[in-house]
Amino acid sequence: MATFDYDLFVIGGGSGGVRAARVAAAEGARVALAEESRLGGTCVIRGCVPKKLMVFASSYRESFADARAYGWDVADGAFHWDAFQPHLHKELERLEGVYRSLLDTSGVEVFDSRAVLDDPHTIRFANGVTKTAKHILIATGGRPVRPDFPCADLGIVSDDIFDLPELPKSILIVGGGYIACEFACILSGMGVQVTQFYRGAQILRGFDEEARGLIAEMMREHGIDLHVGTNIVDMAPASERPAPDEENQAGMGADVHQMAALQTDARGGDAAARGGPIWVKSTNGHEGVFDHVLFATGRRPNTDKMGLEEAGVKLARGGAVEVDEYSQTSVPSIYAIGDATDRVNLTPVAIREGMAFVETVFKGNPTPVDHDLIPSAVFTQPEFGTVGLTEEQAREDHEIEVYCTSFRPMQTAFAGKPGRVLMKLIVDRDSRKVLGCHIVAPQAGEMIQLAGIAVKMGATKEDFDRTVAVHPTMAEELVTMKTPVRTA
Known part of the structure; x- marks a missing residue:
């Protein structure tokens, strides 16, 4: 009978992986977990939590006028990114510490390293050390991707927002999904001049038509320059832009004639180091200059170069791990949950999938994941x-x-x-x-x-x-x- 170092090895320290590891350990299993970045994953470090804190921060902008309407004698305030951002990162560090403490008190051994598969039962770390496990759970989440066209590397993605050294004066957001729309509202509320491009006919594709129409209307009412049926056709560092087309400069970001002012504004610092200014030409022929271009055009499972296919795990187009209703892959000893499977990419769903996995594998209670009617x-x-x-x-x-x-x-x-x-x-x-x-x-x-x-x-x-x-x-x-x- 084969012996293994662990009963369960979890690759990925996000909410789903951490919950599965803790619950399995509570059942007496020998459990280890590897995370190459920070414990907490997308939700805690780069997604739900910091984004919601930014939602709270941005929502105060209109509170001053509202208070005056209700009889309060208050003046408009100014938002200071340099005051908010350190507090934000301090909170994320606290939550990361909570995750590590929870794993420690649950008896889960944590490896701060990238981990890949050598075979259906063997995990190899970046330093070459290997460990074996009876069951392996892939919980590596996903990441934002940039579109594939020239100069797309000039733009940023959602992960970068929280680490900006300063808040831009202007930004172009490309995309019409929930991430694009949320950051459009957040940054507009913080005083950034926001332009948004979406190539489709209406933002928030897949949601209720009537609801998404009202949200688009309200976003414009709040000052977001939203363009549907529009995409980038060309972009470049503003200093390398083609000669300006006098007829097509209006309606997008800063006027290209303001370039010198943008490059030598009072904030100082090297323009290229902060991602801009960036010249953009849209499919409708308009041109503009922005401090940043944020691409919110899709996400991809983190399954690259993990040895999954070599171990026999089938991947779908786009890199998602193919699983059955019990989150089991094509290899019986390997399971996968969360965004790595690209089923319903929500943190509470990943947690539920992790708990169902433990019920199935460690409690002898086969439990399919319920993806129906998720609010x-x-x-x-x-x-x-x-x-x-x-x-x-x-x-x-x-x-x-x-x-x-x-x-x-x-x-x-x-x-x-x-x-x-x-x-x-x-x-x-x-x-x-x-x-x-x-x-x-x-x-x-x-x-x-x-x-x-x-x-x-x-x-x-x-x-x-x-x-x-x-x-x-x-x-x-x-x-x-x-x-x-x-x-x-």
Whole structure:
């Protein structure tokens, strides 16, 4: 009978891998984990946590005007990146320490090293040392990718935002997904002049059409220069730009005639070292100059050069690890969870997948991962909370009723602001089940977490109707909409 150094070896120290390691160790398994970067992974170090802290920071910009509308004698304040950023990194270091402490107290041995596979049971570290394990769990997450065209290396990606030495005065964000839209709102709220390009017809592809349309409208209302059906056709360091086209300079970033001022502005420092200025020409012929160009055009699983295919693990196009419903790969001893599998790339999903893996492998309770009706939030301003089917998806297989309302909430209306919110339910006409719930509003993420419970339980429209409204709130509209706005 083969003997191994460990019962489980986890490659990747993000939320999913750490949870699986800890829970398996609690079952008496001998567990080790390797992480080549920082414990906490994308969520804690480069994603959810620092991004949400930036959302909080950026949201205060409008608070001063709101306070004055409610009778407070306050002046507008200025945002100081050099005051916020050190505090941000201190918090991330604290959380990384928490992760390490949790692993230590759980009895998990941690290797601060890159780890690759030599075979289905052998892990090799960067220094050449090898360890063996009965089971191996791939939890290496994903990373942002740059588009493949000349000079794309001049741009930055989402990982770089948190380490910028100074906040830019202007930025072009390329992409229309949730990461692009969230950072557009964040940076605009911090006082950055934001331009956004998306090559599609509308941002947030795959989400509910009505909701994404309202978010686009509100983003423009907040000063984001959003261009859909638009992409970069050419870019270069501003000092190397082609001769300016006088007819096509308007409407994008800084005027190219302001180049000298941008290169010698009061912030000082070498322009190239801070990523700009960068000259950009768009598909509509317009030209502009930006301090930074942020590419938020997609992510890729971190599975390159790990020895996975050599060990027999099948990878899908794009590098995702192919797994079954129990997160098992084509090699029986190797499993994979989280963004490395490119199923549902959300931190709570990776954690659930890790726990299901432990149930299956170490508790003898085969547990498939449930990816149905997962609530999620997009932290734009206003936020977008969603669970279940969009109206467009529901129309394909169901006869539906759509209950929807859009209005100016009390707090906004009193302050004289134009912002609107949206509450929407998609209902199956036969079963009366609520197939989808979509909320665009401040704190929509908090609301959808609770609404998600009802939808996951199979609540009907009549169940919502029987629930007494909490008044006055925005969310009360979810239980007071009586007449469908349309049927299909």
